[in-house]
Amino acid sequence: MKAHTKETQSTMTPDKALQFLKEGNVRFQNNLKANRNLLEQVNDTSEGQFPFATILSCIDSRVSAELVFDQGLGDIFSVRIAGNFVNEDILGSMEFASKLAGTKLIVVLGHTSCGAIKGACDDAKLGNLTKLIAKIKPAVEAVKEPQEASLRNSKNLAFVDEVSHMNVNLTIKRIHDESPVLSEMEQNGEIKIIGAMYDVNTGAVEFYEA
Known part of the structure:
Protein backbone atom coordinates (compact mmCIF):
# COMPACT_ATOMS: atom_id res chain seq x y z
CA MET A 1 0.00 0.00 0.00
CA LYS A 2 1.44 3.32 -1.08
CA ALA A 3 1.23 6.65 0.75
CA HIS A 4 -1.64 8.96 -0.11
CA THR A 5 -1.05 11.35 -2.99
CA LYS A 6 -2.61 14.65 -3.97
CA GLU A 7 -4.85 12.74 -6.34
CA THR A 8 -6.09 10.20 -3.77
CA GLN A 9 -6.60 12.95 -1.21
CA SER A 10 -8.64 14.99 -3.69
CA THR A 11 -11.10 12.10 -4.12
CA MET A 12 -11.40 11.55 -0.37
CA THR A 13 -14.64 12.51 1.40
CA PRO A 14 -15.33 12.77 5.16
CA ASP A 15 -17.38 9.57 5.07
CA LYS A 16 -14.73 7.72 3.07
CA ALA A 17 -12.04 8.88 5.52
CA LEU A 18 -14.14 7.56 8.40
CA GLN A 19 -14.56 4.24 6.63
CA PHE A 20 -10.78 4.00 6.15
CA LEU A 21 -10.30 4.39 9.92
CA LYS A 22 -13.01 1.86 10.75
CA GLU A 23 -11.48 -0.70 8.41
CA GLY A 24 -8.04 -0.04 9.88
CA ASN A 25 -9.28 -0.60 13.41
CA VAL A 26 -10.89 -3.88 12.40
CA ARG A 27 -7.53 -5.01 10.98
CA PHE A 28 -5.85 -3.97 14.24
CA GLN A 29 -8.36 -5.92 16.35
CA ASN A 30 -7.71 -8.99 14.21
CA ASN A 31 -3.93 -8.61 14.36
CA LEU A 32 -3.76 -7.93 10.64
CA LYS A 33 -1.86 -5.18 8.85
CA ALA A 34 -2.26 -3.61 5.44
CA ASN A 35 0.61 -4.56 3.16
CA ARG A 36 2.79 -1.45 3.18
CA ASN A 37 6.48 -0.72 2.84
CA LEU A 38 7.26 2.07 5.30
CA LEU A 39 10.62 2.90 3.74
CA GLU A 40 8.88 3.18 0.38
CA GLN A 41 6.39 5.54 2.01
CA VAL A 42 9.30 7.62 3.29
CA ASN A 43 10.33 8.11 -0.33
CA ASP A 44 6.75 8.67 -1.46
CA THR A 45 6.25 11.47 1.07
CA SER A 46 9.69 13.10 0.84
CA GLU A 47 8.38 15.99 -1.24
CA GLY A 48 4.95 16.40 0.35
CA GLN A 49 2.20 14.91 2.49
CA PHE A 50 -1.48 14.36 1.77
CA PRO A 51 -3.12 12.90 4.91
CA PHE A 52 -6.85 12.18 4.96
CA ALA A 53 -7.62 12.56 8.69
CA THR A 54 -6.58 14.43 11.83
CA ILE A 55 -6.80 12.57 15.12
CA LEU A 56 -6.60 14.20 18.55
CA SER A 57 -5.76 11.55 21.12
CA CYS A 58 -4.22 11.13 24.56
CA ILE A 59 -0.49 10.61 25.12
CA ASP A 60 -1.30 7.21 26.67
CA SER A 61 1.29 4.73 25.40
CA ARG A 62 -1.45 2.23 24.54
CA VAL A 63 -3.32 4.58 22.22
CA SER A 64 -1.13 5.30 19.21
CA ALA A 65 -3.51 6.45 16.46
CA GLU A 66 -1.27 5.14 13.68
CA LEU A 67 -1.32 1.67 15.23
CA VAL A 68 -4.94 1.34 16.37
CA PHE A 69 -6.16 2.50 12.94
CA ASP A 70 -3.42 0.63 11.03
CA GLN A 71 -2.21 3.67 9.09
CA GLY A 72 1.16 4.37 7.52
CA LEU A 73 3.42 7.34 6.94
CA GLY A 74 1.64 10.34 5.48
CA ASP A 75 -1.87 9.00 6.22
CA ILE A 76 -2.94 10.96 9.30
CA PHE A 77 -2.05 13.99 11.37
CA SER A 78 -1.71 12.82 14.97
CA VAL A 79 -2.19 15.38 17.76
CA ARG A 80 -1.49 14.03 21.25
CA ILE A 81 -1.95 15.57 24.67
CA ALA A 82 -2.90 14.06 28.03
CA GLY A 83 -6.68 14.16 28.26
CA ASN A 84 -7.19 14.88 24.51
CA PHE A 85 -8.51 18.42 25.00
CA VAL A 86 -7.96 21.46 22.80
CA ASN A 87 -6.30 24.84 23.29
CA GLU A 88 -5.52 27.57 20.76
CA ASP A 89 -2.33 25.85 19.63
CA ILE A 90 -4.10 22.56 18.97
CA LEU A 91 -6.99 24.36 17.25
CA GLY A 92 -4.46 26.14 15.06
CA SER A 93 -2.84 22.82 14.23
CA MET A 94 -6.23 21.38 13.28
CA GLU A 95 -6.99 24.40 11.11
CA PHE A 96 -3.67 23.91 9.33
CA ALA A 97 -4.38 20.21 8.87
CA SER A 98 -7.87 20.75 7.46
CA LYS A 99 -7.80 24.08 5.66
CA LEU A 100 -4.26 24.05 4.30
CA ALA A 101 -3.20 20.39 4.21
CA GLY A 102 -6.54 18.97 3.12
CA THR A 103 -7.62 16.39 5.70
CA LYS A 104 -11.32 15.52 5.54
CA LEU A 105 -12.00 14.22 9.03
CA ILE A 106 -11.23 15.29 12.60
CA VAL A 107 -11.56 12.62 15.29
CA VAL A 108 -11.41 13.40 19.00
CA LEU A 109 -10.32 10.05 20.43
CA GLY A 110 -10.76 9.39 24.13
CA HIS A 111 -10.00 6.08 25.79
CA THR A 112 -11.06 3.93 28.71
CA SER A 113 -9.16 4.00 32.02
CA CYS A 114 -7.53 7.33 31.11
CA GLY A 115 -4.95 8.49 33.65
CA ALA A 116 -5.54 12.18 32.96
CA ILE A 117 -9.28 11.71 33.45
CA LYS A 118 -8.61 9.79 36.68
CA GLY A 119 -6.46 12.69 37.88
CA ALA A 120 -9.28 15.14 37.14
CA CYS A 121 -11.78 12.90 38.97
CA ASP A 122 -9.47 12.85 42.01
CA ASP A 123 -8.59 16.56 41.71
CA ALA A 124 -4.90 15.63 41.67
CA LYS A 125 -2.22 18.26 42.24
CA LEU A 126 1.28 17.98 40.75
CA GLY A 127 3.26 20.83 39.24
CA ASN A 128 2.11 21.84 35.77
CA LEU A 129 -0.15 18.79 35.66
CA THR A 130 -2.49 20.69 38.00
CA LYS A 131 -3.19 23.26 35.27
CA LEU A 132 -3.64 20.57 32.65
CA ILE A 133 -6.13 18.67 34.81
CA ALA A 134 -8.09 21.88 35.41
CA LYS A 135 -8.94 21.87 31.69
CA ILE A 136 -10.59 18.46 32.08
CA LYS A 137 -12.53 19.29 35.26
CA PRO A 138 -15.57 20.66 33.35
CA ALA A 139 -16.17 17.13 32.05
CA VAL A 140 -16.14 15.78 35.62
CA GLU A 141 -18.63 18.41 36.71
CA ALA A 142 -20.86 17.77 33.68
CA VAL A 143 -21.36 14.10 34.64
CA LYS A 144 -24.11 14.28 37.26
CA GLU A 145 -24.34 10.63 38.27
CA PRO A 146 -23.44 9.16 40.63
CA GLN A 147 -24.04 12.03 43.04
CA GLU A 148 -22.43 10.30 46.02
CA ALA A 149 -18.97 11.82 46.50
CA SER A 150 -17.40 8.47 47.41
CA LEU A 151 -18.26 7.14 43.94
CA ARG A 152 -16.96 10.15 41.98
CA ASN A 153 -13.29 9.19 41.86
CA SER A 154 -10.77 7.10 39.93
CA LYS A 155 -11.72 3.91 41.75
CA ASN A 156 -15.08 3.94 39.96
CA LEU A 157 -13.99 3.01 36.42
CA ALA A 158 -17.52 3.33 35.05
CA PHE A 159 -17.54 6.95 36.24
CA GLU A 190 -15.77 19.79 3.50
CA ILE A 191 -14.90 17.99 6.74
CA LYS A 192 -16.57 16.00 9.49
CA ILE A 193 -15.78 16.36 13.22
CA ILE A 194 -16.64 13.33 15.34
CA GLY A 195 -15.79 11.73 18.66
CA ALA A 196 -14.65 8.20 19.42
CA MET A 197 -13.56 6.04 22.34
CA TYR A 198 -10.78 3.46 22.33
CA ASP A 199 -11.17 0.46 24.65
CA VAL A 200 -7.79 -0.43 26.15
CA ASN A 201 -9.10 -3.91 26.96
CA THR A 202 -10.19 -4.93 23.46
CA GLY A 203 -8.46 -2.60 21.01
CA ALA A 204 -11.84 -1.57 19.57
CA VAL A 205 -12.78 2.00 18.68
CA GLU A 206 -16.39 3.10 19.09
CA PHE A 207 -17.29 6.14 16.99
CA TYR A 208 -19.87 8.62 18.22
CA GLU A 209 -21.68 9.49 15.03
CA ALA A 210 -24.51 12.00 14.88
Missing part, protein backbone atom coordinates in the same frame (compact mmCIF):
# COMPACT_ATOMS: atom_id res chain seq x y z
CA VAL A 160 -14.06 7.54 34.80
CA ASP A 161 -15.15 6.25 31.40
CA GLU A 162 -18.32 8.34 31.47
CA VAL A 163 -16.20 11.42 32.18
CA SER A 164 -13.93 10.44 29.27
CA HIS A 165 -16.96 10.29 27.00
CA MET A 166 -18.17 13.67 28.25
CA ASN A 167 -14.69 15.12 27.76
CA VAL A 168 -14.76 14.05 24.10
CA ASN A 169 -18.15 15.73 23.63
CA LEU A 170 -17.06 18.94 25.35
CA THR A 171 -13.86 19.00 23.28
CA ILE A 172 -15.90 18.78 20.08
CA LYS A 173 -18.11 21.60 21.36
CA ARG A 174 -15.02 23.72 21.97
CA ILE A 175 -13.78 23.05 18.44
CA HIS A 176 -17.12 24.26 17.10
CA ASP A 177 -17.26 27.27 19.43
CA GLU A 178 -13.65 28.40 19.17
CA SER A 179 -12.74 27.64 15.56
CA PRO A 180 -14.96 29.43 13.05
CA VAL A 181 -12.66 28.05 10.34
CA LEU A 182 -13.40 24.42 11.19
CA SER A 183 -17.08 25.04 11.93
CA GLU A 184 -17.57 26.64 8.53
CA MET A 185 -15.75 23.79 6.80
CA GLU A 186 -18.00 21.26 8.51
CA GLN A 187 -21.15 23.23 7.67
CA ASN A 188 -20.02 23.26 4.04
CA GLY A 189 -19.51 19.49 4.06
Whole structure:
Protein backbone atom coordinates (compact mmCIF):
# COMPACT_ATOMS: atom_id res chain seq x y z
CA MET A 1 0.00 0.00 0.00
CA LYS A 2 1.44 3.32 -1.08
CA ALA A 3 1.23 6.65 0.75
CA HIS A 4 -1.64 8.96 -0.11
CA THR A 5 -1.05 11.35 -2.99
CA LYS A 6 -2.61 14.65 -3.97
CA GLU A 7 -4.85 12.74 -6.34
CA THR A 8 -6.09 10.20 -3.77
CA GLN A 9 -6.60 12.95 -1.21
CA SER A 10 -8.64 14.99 -3.69
CA THR A 11 -11.10 12.10 -4.12
CA MET A 12 -11.40 11.55 -0.37
CA THR A 13 -14.64 12.51 1.40
CA PRO A 14 -15.33 12.77 5.16
CA ASP A 15 -17.38 9.57 5.07
CA LYS A 16 -14.73 7.72 3.07
CA ALA A 17 -12.04 8.88 5.52
CA LEU A 18 -14.14 7.56 8.40
CA GLN A 19 -14.56 4.24 6.63
CA PHE A 20 -10.78 4.00 6.15
CA LEU A 21 -10.30 4.39 9.92
CA LYS A 22 -13.01 1.86 10.75
CA GLU A 23 -11.48 -0.70 8.41
CA GLY A 24 -8.04 -0.04 9.88
CA ASN A 25 -9.28 -0.60 13.41
CA VAL A 26 -10.89 -3.88 12.40
CA ARG A 27 -7.53 -5.01 10.98
CA PHE A 28 -5.85 -3.97 14.24
CA GLN A 29 -8.36 -5.92 16.35
CA ASN A 30 -7.71 -8.99 14.21
CA ASN A 31 -3.93 -8.61 14.36
CA LEU A 32 -3.76 -7.93 10.64
CA LYS A 33 -1.86 -5.18 8.85
CA ALA A 34 -2.26 -3.61 5.44
CA ASN A 35 0.61 -4.56 3.16
CA ARG A 36 2.79 -1.45 3.18
CA ASN A 37 6.48 -0.72 2.84
CA LEU A 38 7.26 2.07 5.30
CA LEU A 39 10.62 2.90 3.74
CA GLU A 40 8.88 3.18 0.38
CA GLN A 41 6.39 5.54 2.01
CA VAL A 42 9.30 7.62 3.29
CA ASN A 43 10.33 8.11 -0.33
CA ASP A 44 6.75 8.67 -1.46
CA THR A 45 6.25 11.47 1.07
CA SER A 46 9.69 13.10 0.84
CA GLU A 47 8.38 15.99 -1.24
CA GLY A 48 4.95 16.40 0.35
CA GLN A 49 2.20 14.91 2.49
CA PHE A 50 -1.48 14.36 1.77
CA PRO A 51 -3.12 12.90 4.91
CA PHE A 52 -6.85 12.18 4.96
CA ALA A 53 -7.62 12.56 8.69
CA THR A 54 -6.58 14.43 11.83
CA ILE A 55 -6.80 12.57 15.12
CA LEU A 56 -6.60 14.20 18.55
CA SER A 57 -5.76 11.55 21.12
CA CYS A 58 -4.22 11.13 24.56
CA ILE A 59 -0.49 10.61 25.12
CA ASP A 60 -1.30 7.21 26.67
CA SER A 61 1.29 4.73 25.40
CA ARG A 62 -1.45 2.23 24.54
CA VAL A 63 -3.32 4.58 22.22
CA SER A 64 -1.13 5.30 19.21
CA ALA A 65 -3.51 6.45 16.46
CA GLU A 66 -1.27 5.14 13.68
CA LEU A 67 -1.32 1.67 15.23
CA VAL A 68 -4.94 1.34 16.37
CA PHE A 69 -6.16 2.50 12.94
CA ASP A 70 -3.42 0.63 11.03
CA GLN A 71 -2.21 3.67 9.09
CA GLY A 72 1.16 4.37 7.52
CA LEU A 73 3.42 7.34 6.94
CA GLY A 74 1.64 10.34 5.48
CA ASP A 75 -1.87 9.00 6.22
CA ILE A 76 -2.94 10.96 9.30
CA PHE A 77 -2.05 13.99 11.37
CA SER A 78 -1.71 12.82 14.97
CA VAL A 79 -2.19 15.38 17.76
CA ARG A 80 -1.49 14.03 21.25
CA ILE A 81 -1.95 15.57 24.67
CA ALA A 82 -2.90 14.06 28.03
CA GLY A 83 -6.68 14.16 28.26
CA ASN A 84 -7.19 14.88 24.51
CA PHE A 85 -8.51 18.42 25.00
CA VAL A 86 -7.96 21.46 22.80
CA ASN A 87 -6.30 24.84 23.29
CA GLU A 88 -5.52 27.57 20.76
CA ASP A 89 -2.33 25.85 19.63
CA ILE A 90 -4.10 22.56 18.97
CA LEU A 91 -6.99 24.36 17.25
CA GLY A 92 -4.46 26.14 15.06
CA SER A 93 -2.84 22.82 14.23
CA MET A 94 -6.23 21.38 13.28
CA GLU A 95 -6.99 24.40 11.11
CA PHE A 96 -3.67 23.91 9.33
CA ALA A 97 -4.38 20.21 8.87
CA SER A 98 -7.87 20.75 7.46
CA LYS A 99 -7.80 24.08 5.66
CA LEU A 100 -4.26 24.05 4.30
CA ALA A 101 -3.20 20.39 4.21
CA GLY A 102 -6.54 18.97 3.12
CA THR A 103 -7.62 16.39 5.70
CA LYS A 104 -11.32 15.52 5.54
CA LEU A 105 -12.00 14.22 9.03
CA ILE A 106 -11.23 15.29 12.60
CA VAL A 107 -11.56 12.62 15.29
CA VAL A 108 -11.41 13.40 19.00
CA LEU A 109 -10.32 10.05 20.43
CA GLY A 110 -10.76 9.39 24.13
CA HIS A 111 -10.00 6.08 25.79
CA THR A 112 -11.06 3.93 28.71
CA SER A 113 -9.16 4.00 32.02
CA CYS A 114 -7.53 7.33 31.11
CA GLY A 115 -4.95 8.49 33.65
CA ALA A 116 -5.54 12.18 32.96
CA ILE A 117 -9.28 11.71 33.45
CA LYS A 118 -8.61 9.79 36.68
CA GLY A 119 -6.46 12.69 37.88
CA ALA A 120 -9.28 15.14 37.14
CA CYS A 121 -11.78 12.90 38.97
CA ASP A 122 -9.47 12.85 42.01
CA ASP A 123 -8.59 16.56 41.71
CA ALA A 124 -4.90 15.63 41.67
CA LYS A 125 -2.22 18.26 42.24
CA LEU A 126 1.28 17.98 40.75
CA GLY A 127 3.26 20.83 39.24
CA ASN A 128 2.11 21.84 35.77
CA LEU A 129 -0.15 18.79 35.66
CA THR A 130 -2.49 20.69 38.00
CA LYS A 131 -3.19 23.26 35.27
CA LEU A 132 -3.64 20.57 32.65
CA ILE A 133 -6.13 18.67 34.81
CA ALA A 134 -8.09 21.88 35.41
CA LYS A 135 -8.94 21.87 31.69
CA ILE A 136 -10.59 18.46 32.08
CA LYS A 137 -12.53 19.29 35.26
CA PRO A 138 -15.57 20.66 33.35
CA ALA A 139 -16.17 17.13 32.05
CA VAL A 140 -16.14 15.78 35.62
CA GLU A 141 -18.63 18.41 36.71
CA ALA A 142 -20.86 17.77 33.68
CA VAL A 143 -21.36 14.10 34.64
CA LYS A 144 -24.11 14.28 37.26
CA GLU A 145 -24.34 10.63 38.27
CA PRO A 146 -23.44 9.16 40.63
CA GLN A 147 -24.04 12.03 43.04
CA GLU A 148 -22.43 10.30 46.02
CA ALA A 149 -18.97 11.82 46.50
CA SER A 150 -17.40 8.47 47.41
CA LEU A 151 -18.26 7.14 43.94
CA ARG A 152 -16.96 10.15 41.98
CA ASN A 153 -13.29 9.19 41.86
CA SER A 154 -10.77 7.10 39.93
CA LYS A 155 -11.72 3.91 41.75
CA ASN A 156 -15.08 3.94 39.96
CA LEU A 157 -13.99 3.01 36.42
CA ALA A 158 -17.52 3.33 35.05
CA PHE A 159 -17.54 6.95 36.24
CA VAL A 160 -14.06 7.54 34.80
CA ASP A 161 -15.15 6.25 31.40
CA GLU A 162 -18.32 8.34 31.47
CA VAL A 163 -16.20 11.42 32.18
CA SER A 164 -13.93 10.44 29.27
CA HIS A 165 -16.96 10.29 27.00
CA MET A 166 -18.17 13.67 28.25
CA ASN A 167 -14.69 15.12 27.76
CA VAL A 168 -14.76 14.05 24.10
CA ASN A 169 -18.15 15.73 23.63
CA LEU A 170 -17.06 18.94 25.35
CA THR A 171 -13.86 19.00 23.28
CA ILE A 172 -15.90 18.78 20.08
CA LYS A 173 -18.11 21.60 21.36
CA ARG A 174 -15.02 23.72 21.97
CA ILE A 175 -13.78 23.05 18.44
CA HIS A 176 -17.12 24.26 17.10
CA ASP A 177 -17.26 27.27 19.43
CA GLU A 178 -13.65 28.40 19.17
CA SER A 179 -12.74 27.64 15.56
CA PRO A 180 -14.96 29.43 13.05
CA VAL A 181 -12.66 28.05 10.34
CA LEU A 182 -13.40 24.42 11.19
CA SER A 183 -17.08 25.04 11.93
CA GLU A 184 -17.57 26.64 8.53
CA MET A 185 -15.75 23.79 6.80
CA GLU A 186 -18.00 21.26 8.51
CA GLN A 187 -21.15 23.23 7.67
CA ASN A 188 -20.02 23.26 4.04
CA GLY A 189 -19.51 19.49 4.06
CA GLU A 190 -15.77 19.79 3.50
CA ILE A 191 -14.90 17.99 6.74
CA LYS A 192 -16.57 16.00 9.49
CA ILE A 193 -15.78 16.36 13.22
CA ILE A 194 -16.64 13.33 15.34
CA GLY A 195 -15.79 11.73 18.66
CA ALA A 196 -14.65 8.20 19.42
CA MET A 197 -13.56 6.04 22.34
CA TYR A 198 -10.78 3.46 22.33
CA ASP A 199 -11.17 0.46 24.65
CA VAL A 200 -7.79 -0.43 26.15
CA ASN A 201 -9.10 -3.91 26.96
CA THR A 202 -10.19 -4.93 23.46
CA GLY A 203 -8.46 -2.60 21.01
CA ALA A 204 -11.84 -1.57 19.57
CA VAL A 205 -12.78 2.00 18.68
CA GLU A 206 -16.39 3.10 19.09
CA PHE A 207 -17.29 6.14 16.99
CA TYR A 208 -19.87 8.62 18.22
CA GLU A 209 -21.68 9.49 15.03
CA ALA A 210 -24.51 12.00 14.88
